[in-house]
Amino acid sequence: MNNSLVVITGHSKGLGKALMHHYLNKGKFDVIGISRSKLDFDSPRLQQISLDLADLDVLKNELEDVFPRGDYKEIILINNAGWIGEIKPIGSMHPKEMRVQVNVNLLAPMYLTNAFIRAYKGYPAKKLVCNISSGAATRPVAGWGGYCSTKAALAMFTQVANKESGTSEFRFFSLAPGIVDTDMQNEIRQAAEQDFPELKKFLEFKEQDELANPEEVAKKIEFLLSNPERFPEVTQDVRQYEVS
Numbered sequence: 001m002n003n004s005l006v007v008i009t010g011h012s013k014g015l016g017k018a019l020m021h022h023y024l025n026k027g028k029f030d031v032i033g034i035s036r037s038k039l040d041f042d043s044p045r046l047q048q049i050s051l052d053l054a055d056l057d058v059l060k061n062e063l064e065d066v067f068p069r070g071d072y073k074e075i076i077l078i079n080n081a082g083w084i085g086e087i088k089p090i091g092s093m094h095p096k097e098m099r100v101q102v103n104v105n106l107l108a109p110m111y112l113t114n115a116f117i118r119a120y121k122g123y124p125a126k127k128l129v130c131n132i133s134s135g136a137a138t139r140p141v142a143g144w145g146g147y148c149s150t151k152a153a154l155a156m157f158t159q160v161a162n163k164e165s166g167t168s169e170f171r172f173f174s175l176a177p178g179i180v181d182t183d184m185q186n187e188i189r190q191a192a193e194q195d196f197p198e199l200k201k202f203l204e205f206k207e208q209d210e211l212a213n214p215e216e217v218a219k220k221i222e223f224l225l226s227n228p229e230r231f232p233e234v235t236q237d238v239r240q241y242e243v244s
C-alpha cells in the first residue's frame with residue numbers, strides 16, 4: 001500500500017494528465033483518474049474510472065467507490081475537469097450546453113467535495129481538496145458567460161467549505177493555474193471573433209509562446225498541496241509563487 005492517495009478528475013488530457021504523471025512519478029501516490037476517456041497507459045498505482053461528469057445521476061451512484069478506505073496518511077481530491085463551454089454571447093447560448101457546463105464545472109466538483117468530506121471526516125490523514133479555478137472566476141469575459149459563472153460559483157463553494165471546516169481536519173484551495181497550453185486553449189482559439197472579442201489576445205498568447213507548460217503547472221500545484229502550511233489563503237494562483 002502506498003501511503004498517499006490523489007483523486008484527479010479530467011486526468012485524460014491537459015493539466016489533469018500532467019498532474020497524474022507528476023503524482024505517479026512521486027512514487028508514494030496511488031492515483032485515481034476520472035474522465036470520460038481512459039488513457040492507453042497502465043501503472044499498478046493508477047486506477048482509471050470512465051465517467052461522464054455531466055451525468056449527475058451516474059456520478060451520484062459512483063461516489064462511494066471513488067473514495068476508498070486504505071492505510072493512507074494523505075488524501076487529496078483535485079477537481080480539475082472543466083469545459084470552456086460554448087463560446088457565445090448570452091442570448092445565443094443553448095440550454096443543453098449550459099446544463100452540461102454547469103454539471104461538469106460546478107455540480108460535479110460540488111458532489112465530489114461533499115462526498116470526500118463525508119467519506120473522510122474523522123479519518124486520520126492529511127486531507128486536501130483543490131478545486132481548479134481560473135482568472136475567469138473574478139474577471140467577466142465576453143463569450144464565456146457559463147465558464148466565468150461556474151468558476152466563480154465553485155470558488156465561493158470552496159470558500160464556504162473552508163469556512164465550515166475552520167482550522168480542523170480539511171484544507172481547501174481554489175487554485176488558478178494560469179494560461180496553460182492544453183486542448184482547452186485550442187478550443188478557445190477556434191472561437192469566432194464576433195462571439196469572443198478577446199480572440200486576438202488569445203491567438204497572440206500562443207504565437208508569442210506565452211502559454212504555460214502543463215507539466216510545470218502540475219509541479220507547482222503539487223508543491224502547494226505538499227506544503228499547505230505555507231499557503232494560508234483558500235484562493236491561490238500558481239503565477240503568484242515559485243517552487244522552492
Ligand SMILES: NC(=O)c1ccc[n+]([C@@H]2O[C@H](COP(=O)([O-])OP(=O)(O)OC[C@H]3O[C@@H](n4cnc5c(N)ncnc54)[C@H](OP(=O)(O)O)[C@@H]3O)[C@@H](O)[C@H]2O)c1
Pocket residue numbers: 009010011012013014015016034035036037038051052053054079080081082083084104132133134135176177178179180181182183184185
Ligand atoms: N488551459 C487553461 O489555460 C486553463 C486556464 C484556467 C483554468 N483552467 C482549468 O484547468 C482545468 C483543466 O483544463 P485543461 O486546460 O487541462 O482542459 P482540457 O485539456 O480540455 O482537459 C479537460 C479534461 O476534463 C475532462 N472532462 C471534460 N468534460 C468531462 C466530462 N463531461 N466528464 C468527465 N471528464 C470531463 C476531459 O476528459 P474527457 O474528455 O476524457 O472526458 C479532460 O481530461 C479546467 O478546470 C480548466 O477550467 C485551464
